[in-house]
Amino acid sequence: MTIIFSRLLKISALLILTAASTICVGQTKLKAWSIHPDSYPVSQALQFFADDVKKSTAGRYEVEVITSAGGLTPGTTITPEKAQEMLLKGEIDFAVSNVGPLSQKAPSIKVLSLPFLFTDSEHMFKQLDGKLGKQFEEKLQTVQFKVLGWYDGGARSFYCVQPINAMTDFANLRIRVIQSEVYLEMVKLIGGQPKSVPFKEVLGAFQEGKIDCAENNMPSFESTEHYKVAKNMLVTNHVVAAEVLLISPKLFASLSADDKQKIEKSGRQSSVVMRDLWKKRVASSQEIASKSGVKFVRLKDPATMVRKLGPLYGKYMNDPATRSELLTIIANQN
Numbered sequence: 001m002t003i004i005f006s007r008l009l010k011i012s013a014l015l016i017l018t019a020a021s022t023i024c025v026g027q028t029k030l031k032a033w034s035i036h037p038d039s040y041p042v043s044q045a046l047q048f049f050a051d052d053v054k055k056s057t058a059g060r061y062e063v064e065v066i067t068s069a070g071g072l073t074p075g076t077t078i079t080p081e082k083a084q085e086m087l088l089k090g091e092i093d094f095a096v097s098n099v100g101p102l103s104q105k106a107p108s109i110k111v112l113s114l115p116f117l118f119t120d121s122e123h124m125f126k127q128l129d130g131k132l133g134k135q136f137e138e139k140l141q142t143v144q145f146k147v148l149g150w151y152d153g154g155a156r157s158f159y160c161v162q163p164i165n166a167m168t169d170f171a172n173l174r175i176r177v178i179q180s181e182v183y184l185e186m187v188k189l190i191g192g193q194p195k196s197v198p199f200k201e202v203l204g205a206f207q208e209g210k211i212d213c214a215e216n217n218m219p220s221f222e223s224t225e226h227y228k229v230a231k232n233m234l235v236t237n238h239v240v241a242a243e244v245l246l247i248s249p250k251l252f253a254s255l256s257a258d259d260k261q262k263i264e265k266s267g268r269q270s271s272v273v274m275r276d277l278w279k280k281r282v283a284s285s286q287e288i289a290s291k292s293g294v295k296f297v298r299l300k301d302p303a304t305m306v307r308k309l310g311p312l313y314g315k316y317m318n319d320p321a322t323r324s325e326l327l328t329i330i331a332n333q334n
């Protein structure tokens, strides 16, 4: 009798546990935002992040990844600027953003968008994974942006509808840039007319003849189908861009110390996954563009471009908001 009773007790304890874990699963629903489609490295890394958070918190947190700049309701879109606001209000919980648009709130981060600062992503991450990254994380934290990981924003080049073989060909061309002071100034200095067009509207702007050129990395050039309309790329690699995975300050403040650690760990791991996926995607995107007849011309004399951009470096060296970070980068310390 006692054996049967103790078995019954065990079974009911098990049932209670199972029920509790079912209730726990999906208990806190969170939203992570990516401007890119599902198959893009940023979105895939966010999906890894979502799965990892769910696993490490035994299902207490369920992260939904919103891709392709989609809004919270069908038919609406989110720009990086809007995403920042939503993150601060807690309307979304995580977002990946290029550092360019963040400079409106954290001016010192502008230096990371300066042209020809880093030779490649490895050079950039050597610094962002070290002292420089910490410096920026602290600066971003003062305006409520908590960084969970540094993502690869790739090496950006210019592409145009018309043939483009040298810097002089940019004269008066309407060039779409990311919404950031450095990019706008850069295009002016190389003789073009900068046009701020939201990322999702660039293809339409090309099709409607509103812009002649844009600039971006190889995966975005391909995933946005810009390569179908702007078939001439001048390979300048002028900006090796950084992106950040951010968490909403409201959510972060509400987490237990243990959950903070878990989510921070998933963030760091997702950046490793992202950087690895990125390298593969650069190669496959270039192949797609090449096969479709895109003409790639290497910039013969990058020094000419750097000379034209001289005033930009001078400006940021003299600006107290950016000077110390710029010096750290130039000194190449980590």
Ligand code: BDP
Binding pocket: 035, 080, 096, 097, 098, 153, 177, 178, 179, 198, 199, 215, 216, 217, 220, 243
């Ligand atoms: C892509 C970046 C994205 C930017 C976009 C742009 O990943 O964050 O918003 O370029 O040019 O490469 O707007």
